[in-house]
Amino acid sequence: MTTLKQATGPAFTRIYSLGAARGDRVVPNDDLVGPIDSSDEWIRQRTGIETRTRASAGNLAVDLATEAAREAIEKSGVDAASIDLVLIATISNVQQTPSMAAVVADRVGANPAAAYDLNAACAGYAYAVAQADALIRAGAAHYALVIGAEKLSDIVDPTDRSISFLLGDGAGAAVVGPSDEPGISATVWGSDGSKADAVGMNGTLIDFRNGEAAWPTLRQEGQTVFRWAVWEMAKVAQQALEAAGITADDLAAFIPHQANMRIIDEFAKQLKLPEHVAIGRDIATTGNTSAASIPLAAHRLLQEQPELSGGLALQIGFGAGLVFGAQVVRLP
Numbered sequence: 087m088t089t090l091k092q093a094t095g096p097a098f099t100r101i102y103s104l105g106a107a108r109g110d111r112v113v114p115n116d117d118l119v120g121p122i123d124s125s126d127e128w129i130r131q132r133t134g135i136e137t138r139t140r141a142s143a144g145n146l147a148v149d150l151a152t153e154a155a156r157e158a159i160e161k162s163g164v165d166a167a168s169i170d171l172v173l174i175a176t177i178s179n180v181q182q183t184p185s186m187a188a189v190v191a192d193r194v195g196a197n198p199a200a201a202y203d204l205n206a207a208c209a210g211y212a213y214a215v216a217q218a219d220a221l222i223r224a225g226a227a228h229y230a231l232v233i234g235a236e237k238l239s240d241i242v243d244p245t246d247r248s249i250s251f252l253l254g255d256g257a258g259a260a261v262v263g264p265s266d267e268p269g270i271s272a273t274v275w276g277s278d279g280s281k282a283d284a285v286g287m288n289g290t291l292i293d294f295r296n297g298e299a300a301w302p303t304l305r306q307e308g309q310t311v312f313r314w315a316v317w318e319m320a321k322v323a324q325q326a327l328e329a330a331g332i333t334a335d336d337l338a339a340f341i342p343h344q345a346n347m348r349i350i351d352e353f354a355k356q357l358k359l360p361e362h363v364a365i366g367r368d369i370a371t372t373g374n375t376s377a378a379s380i381p382l383a384a385h386r387l388l389q390e391q392p393e394l395s396g397g398l399a400l401q402i403g404f405g406a407g408l409v410f411g412a413q414v415v416r417l418p
């Protein structure tokens with residue numbers, strides 16, 4: 087019998103570099119409170135958000151993704167032409183096909199890399215990091231460009247009190263490649279589609295086309311999602327530490343999805359994070375950018391505290407479909 091050749095790859099991977107792009111407009115709470123009968127004070131107290139970044143009309147998610155990707159590639163030292171896998175986690179591509187990933191691969195000089203988008207909502211970046219790590223170690227790719235990119239302002243209803251005021255626009259990118267030492271731990275991930283109604287779009291494009299519903303926008307049952315995040319996701323974060331074979335003491339940083347500052351504080355308490363662990367709090371000025379929020383928060387932490395470079399970061403994403411993903415990575 088002829089032996090079939092099957093691919094194998096390097097034993098370990100790591101993140102080489104990060105890039106970031108935020109929407110070009112700074113939108114303070116006061117600009118949004120009118121139609122939702124809210125106040126700057128309420129939003130600050132209940133969410134920790136002071137302003138959020140949103141992108142102008144001509145600045146699409148694919149443009150934010152390209153900008154973030156260019157920075158990450160430049161910092162990585164990897165030739166763009168060597169990147170053979172481009173993954174974009176997003177829920178806000180305005181064209182269902184082609185994928186943003188194929189367009190960005192071409193724009194940054196990585197054509198003809200394998201390229202596809204994936205939808206795991208606010209867990210998208212953690213899912214994409216898990217895929218890049220697994221595909222490189224399996225020998226399916228050598229260097230991966232992983233991006234979370236969202237323009238959520240296109241899918242908000244300014245009169246909706248449940249979520250609209252939380253959301254911002256941005257993209258964060260990472261170059262992932264082979265490593266001599268472990269740089270990305272096992273990912274703890276999953277979903278619970280039985281709770282699909284808790285957060286997501288409020289209609290379909292077919293209903294919109296038929297004039298039976300308005301342009302679909304994001305909605306959530308805030309308290310349901312809040313409780314799930316605080317109770318269930320803290321457990322997942324703990325499991326990710328265990329899967330990585332470390333404890334909270336070993337962390338340099340904790341970078342959760344930027345959904346609500348109160349959720350971030352509650353995680354820190356439940357995980358008993360020591361004082362020395364830096365915590366991503368990018369939500370205060372960027373808002374919740376779904377799949378982009380973790381790499382954006384990581385990028386900011388490294389900009390503000392460059393000494394974190396080389397340390398371990400626990401990152402956890404969670405969101406619509408009640409999907410979640412958490413892993414420990416070595417910061418570039």
Ligand SMILES: CC(C)(COP(=O)(O)OP(=O)(O)OC[C@H]1O[C@@H](n2cnc3c(N)ncnc32)[C@H](O)[C@@H]1OP(=O)(O)O)[C@@H](O)C(=O)NCCC(=O)NCCS
Nearest residue numbers: 123124128132133208247248285308309311312345346405
């Ligand atoms: C949305 C969220 C900020 C609401 O905060 P909350 O503390 O749960 O607020 P509640 O729904 O309990 O409402 C508390 C009060 O504020 C009011 N309120 C609700 N939304 C409001 C708003 N946008 N502005 C002002 N007041 C508001 C309510 O009417 C209620 O008033 P009452 O006490 O007089 O009845 C919060 O639930 C949240 O962040 N949820 C999870 C977000 C998340 O992780 N999303 C994941 C998607 S990625």
